[in-house]
Amino acid sequence: MTADSEMDIKEAFQRAQKGHNNKAKLVASLNSRYNKLEDKTLFHEEFVHYLKYAMIVYKREPTVENIIEFVASFIFNFLLESHKASSHAVRFRVCQLINKLLGSMAENAQIDDDLFDRIHQAMLVRVTDKFPNVRIQAALAMTRLQQPKDSDCPTINAYMLILENDTNAEVRRAVLSCIAMSPRTLPKVLKRTRDIKENVRKLAYQVLADKVHIKALTIAQRVTLVQQGLRDTSETVREMVSSRLLPAWLLRVEGNVIGLLHKLDVENCADTALETLKAIFKGTLTEELPQNRAQLDNRKLIPVDSLSCENVLYWRALCEFFKAQGDDGEEMLEQVLPDAATYADFLYRYLKVVPLLTEEQRADFNQLELVMTKEFISQQLIHLIGCLDTNEEGGRKRVLSVLQEMLALPQTPSSLVSLLTEKLLTLIPDDHRRIQTVAEIISDVREPIMEASAPMDENMSRRHQVQLAEVKVSIMEAKQTLEDSIAAQDFSRAAELKDSITELENRRNQILQEVQESSQPADKEIRTEKNDPETLLRCLTMCAELLKQMGIKTRIGPTISALMSSLVLPSIANAHPAVRNMAIVCLGTCTLHSRELAKAHMVLLLQIAQLDEVKIRISALWAIVDLLLLFGFQLLSETAANLMALNSKSPDRREEDALAAEEKGDAPEDTAQSILVMLSEFLDSEVSDLRTETAEGLAKLMYTGRISSAKMFSRLVLLWYNPVTEDDTRLRHCLGVFFQLYARESRAHQEVVEEGFMPTVRTLMNAPATSPLAEVDVNNVVELLVELTRPSALIKPSTNTEEVCVHDYLAVRICGEMLKDPTAPEVRLYTKTLSNLELSGDGTVKKDLQTLLQQLEVKDRISLRGLEKMIGQLADSKEQAELLSPSALQPLDVNADEAAADDPSKSAKRAKRGTAGTRKVCAARSGRKPSRRAESSEESDGENVPESVPQVRPSRRAKTAALEKTKLDLNTLINQEAN
Template sequence: MIDGKGDLNEDFIHFMKYVMVENKPEPTVERLVRFIAKTIAKAGNDKQMFGLFKDTMDFLLKSHEANHKAIRYRVCQIIALTVDYIGNGELDNDLCDDIIKCMHARLSDKIPSKVCADKLLQAWLTHYQANVLDLLGGLDTMSSGEICERSVNHIISKVSVEEILDGFDLLDEKLAATLSSDESKYEEKATTEYIIQQLIQCIQYLDISDPVSRSSVLALCKNLLSNDNLSLSLAPHLMHCLEQVLRVPQERVAEVATIISDIQMPNVTEEVPVDPDTLHQLKYKLAKVRMNLNELSELMAEAVAQQDFASAAQVKEKIEILEESKKALTEEMTPKPVTVPAETRTDAATTLKCLTIFVELMTSGDMCTMTDTIRSYMEELVIPSIPHSCPAIRKQAIKALGLCALCDQEVARKFLPIFLQICQLDDEAIKVSAIESLFDIIMVHGLECFQEKDTKSGSAPDEPEKLDNSDSDEVEEGGDREDVDPPPGNDVFTKEGDTSTDSTESQVYRSANDLIQMLVNFLEDDSSTIRTLCAEGLSKLLLTARIVSSKLLSRLVILWYNPVTEEDVRLRHCLGVFFPVYAFSSRDNQVQVEEAFIPTLQVIFDAPATSPLSDIDESNVVELLVQLTDPTQVKKVADQSALSGMTSHDSLAVKICNEIIERDNMYGVVVLAKALTMLQLSQDNELLARDLSNLSIQLSQVVKDKVSLKSIDKFKVKVDELKSKHVSIDSTADDNVGVEVAAKETTGEIDAAAEEIDSTVLDTTSLATSKLKRSAANTARSRINGSLDTMSSKYALQMEYNFGTGEILQQCNFDKTRIVIDY
């Protein structure tokens, strides 16, 4: 029995939870979901039932960040169906904002694109009766132009060309109306630019295989880029068209140089006046011609009056000659227009336009060589613009300098202080450009390019510059820099009897340490954009093995779970994609995740109550790290036998046991003990089984918590089963050893018998009988040796695995230097 409306609301939400945890799209579940959505929608339009609508929507909006993906999916599904069933009904503005915020957050899930494309867009299109233009009218094309463009591209990709052409007249009418409108209005001007942008993008579909078409497109691009009224938003699209026409980089650089010169020094047309003396003479001649024309006109009139048409014709010919003379004299008296080069334009608008075009030129993938023309513009246009007062110009200048640095390692080394200074002192947008440039430079040239040029001679470029993971302090929530001394005795740089490269190693380490430390510190920046950028950049460096650091991995894991980054959708999405890709790509990477396991949990366990890290669910962190260190998920395993060695889970089992035993307090032991039960231990490692058995006994003596003891007992059962398995194997091995000893004794007896037979048979029997006896002895020996070879195959396989591990490590090395750093 339900006593009141409050009980009804609670019971409705309670029973709805059973549906929300179902992940499989079964018909019964889908019908219940539709029933729930219809009930909520009906309650929203009923004043008496509005409480049910409000309570249910509040519950759904609070549940959209649940850990279980089925719950997140059902929340989105129920909300979407509810809004659809409400139809033309009105929703509260605050509720609409909460729904939009919820849906934006769910875009960070791994599979939003397919759902949006196949479900949401189709529903929108159906609502507008399959009219794409009406759908565009309902979208926010002003502030979300990219999303609108992607939506239309997906819809049009499923429509035939004939259907698109049939509806193009509607677009044509809208285009004509827009172009003829008053461009002084901001919205109309933005619409015009958007339409022009789409038309420019259509150029790439034109047939430019013949020289005439290429010349026409090239002329169009040059004229538009040189136009003073060109919007900078159109420059990237025009440069893309220019790249399609001019495939050879050298030709494209030459044309862009001409365009920039025309923009900086446009040709100006001036009228040159006629010399005064010459003008006086021309006026005199013109007056004389006019007087003669008047006389001839009177003569022609008299001849016509007298009907002397022959004379009139002659006079008319003279008049025509004088008219030509009059026209020529008039043209000589008119000032002649002359094209002269103007002074170089250095205003902000011109500089920004030239920098934008230069940046788009250098962004092309085939621009990888520092030519004389590019170097000239870098020195004359880019570098002088870096201290400019306009932030937009400084941003483009830094971006252009970074692109130039990608083409030349010396440029990167020379202007590194500029990037470092701007990263710390300038505006946020400019700092972002500088940080992006730094990450790109490290990705292309490596960290070794930042050492002094005269010290590079001692290093071996083909060897990895490995800096040891020293035993420095644990990862802290924030705090000061941790200086790590270079490892002693590193023979990567130093050859036997040569100590001249010690300074090189130290300098490379210090330079790399300082640079990476600065980038790591940006993970705690107040700007969400900078935090996300640095997290993404450091993830790329780790993934490409430019740097190796287990403590950096630990910081990224903590950053991912930190409640402070809850609103950083892109950051969490980036790290969520990075962790499994990195961990499962090689055994080396999984080892780094293994080394980050304990330090990560220690930071979370030891976080003070006032820290945001105290709100992190340790169980979720443990579950993630255990999954990332799963040995069966590694993709780059040369042989399945490699899984029989010491895996990351094996090492973690020992480390977790030692951590529980050595902990000063029992906080976190429950989580660590539960982690032991999640590990997949190797089945063929007898030494591991014995060690873990001893450790599990110690754990049972140290831990007193009942929940932890339950997990430890479960782990102990697993270890005992593993140990008993090896005991049975050992007993079998003892039997095999006995057989082997007996076989050796038998072999000795057979050899002695064979020798005795050989000596006797030579005297008493034929040679054929002797060969027959010797063959029997050899057959017995070969059978015994075959059994011994079979028994020793395990050790040969283990040796092959060891060599395989070295081969995997060799494959993991990047094509250039790899730096191993720890923070």
């Protein structure tokens, strides 16, 4: 041993006062002495004794600082040597002490580079520890070791890796609380706002509110944060966004709400901006809100020159907030909104000046942007109509007049037609008056009154000219004769000629008047039908809005029938896609009001859903799903019957069709099956929107009980897990919500899920390597299905105690699958699944399951241990003779799928091949090493937990008798079909 190794504590402290001594060697020497001692008490007392000499000196003397540095190094050295201890408790305390020591140091404190590196390396190892609590303390200990300016900082890299991959929510929370904000780490923190755990999401929003300036985020990031935060399923997360994030952003813009709206994209995300404003209003005193009025003048209106997207949206949100408060907000509403008549005139003047661009003008981006801004402002002003007090008749009539006039004007932008129609219909409570009003507007738009002049008759004009020429010649001749008579002094003749000239001049004037009247004929008014796409789209939009606002019980009258025949049905064949799409929307909405109309046009909707453009196919699909939800699949059978009657050309042919239908089966089932086949094909579509809408429609049909299909449920589960739909957020969210609601609704729904268990697992296990389904984690799918069928998950659990549990049926189904081939690789999965089932306490069920498990012969050790444990749990303390009681589960079909009937020769070969080295489950040795319990996602305490020892097997005679009895039924059940 060296001299340094034998150094005592006093000498170590004396040498440590001198800066030139290597403190690492001193620490190693002192550590060697400490390890040699059996009684550490004296060492501790002497160490603290010499430390007190340095602690009483307040002045920053170099010698004292060297002592303190030496002591810290010694303590850190001891901790760092212990961080690899086998006990997780020691590792936890080491990381905790290092965290406390580093955290208690001053902000400008410095430590030795070597010590820094050692701490760093040790904590980087511990953040990957098996136990979550150790990882948490290690992550916290590295807080002050971060170097945000270093693009390759190991600590930040470790933090980002933990945020992305750690399965424990508390570890992710710990990293969120201490990670330094930088352009590299910001995306990772933003991603945690979509974490599966609400406490992680909440902390992520808190970190963003406290550490990130609003200018550090892009507009898209701000909008996404507010949108997701205010719509989060957790109340605490929504409260965090409302009470911390939004006030923090307001503070950054000096409390200017309009300035905050400038930071958001209000034109494209008006709904998100409205939700933001309402959240801000809720946190503000009601009396203070009118003080921030959106630049209103003495008429309680925003001047037209001052209108902007932000202030008009703020005005609308403020009025709607006061309107929602009812009588309490009525007084405040009167301060920020004028009377109905005044507002109607203001709206009319603004809408009249909104320009309608030509195709050439739309090519100019600046003009297009200006018009789009004006249309957005117009939409917000139209929304404000809902806040007006229309109880006064005069103001109400003025608003109705303005809305009707704006809808009839061809200059009104198409984007405003739907909203104008909606507000118009809300002011008219009676459906019949609504229909009449909209029909008149549609008539004026499609067949406007035009003035037309009748063409002149050319023959009449020519005749008038000839007559006028003849009269002029006669007058000239008469005047010449008059002059000659006067010269000849024939005065009697001259008097006659004079009278004749007067008559001719009168005749000439009459002809001239007729010519003038014929050249200026009176104009007359006529109606000309317009069939251009823009006009048709405006009319169809008004018609669709009318049909939506009508009560579902309102019958289709003559006016609607006329609109259908003259406008909607002809537009379905229009060449313009937008016109066709709106016509399909009108047709689908109209058929909801009439069963006869639905039967007449169902085939047309089915054809369009398969043949037209994607957007139009989706509209037709919506219509089909709505009809099935309202009328059920019986509507399809009635449609098929009508078609059969129309297609039969003769009585003989009709009889043949009837006989064929009888032989084939029930027509309603065949028609429904064809619909399901079509929807199933849509689920395989490469078009994401069509696939999503189909899945949503099927989810609605299944949840309402219109469809009860295990195969369709299996398809939806596979679609949800399919990596192809990973980017389809709406599809994933829709199906995720549906699975939970559907399974919890009733036991019947859980039975559908249970029937779809085996087809889903088989599809995944048999998926070829090139299929996206090969990447799906089968264990995760099985866990989901087990949770969905858990009896305790039902909203209203069954009160029938004699009813067999769904998990009991699932257990028998799994046992039957394992009996087919005990050597199959999925047996290990089935064994694990059995241990996770929530079995009933019925003794007969337990005996049946125990008997089935005892028949299995497996050679996989993990499966073997799981089955032994399961049998031990099922073993009953009652006398084994009770195993001979009747089976409660025998009627169940344990192999409910088309693929259940495997090739017997293959099964025989597998059984023969697996005979060598196999053992009965119950004969397995129980004296193996106790297994280590899997790590819990939330708990970190406990290391080695021995498995429960299996209980004693049933007697051989009783088991054999029960086995023979059960075999008789299982052999027939294995070969049956699923349904």
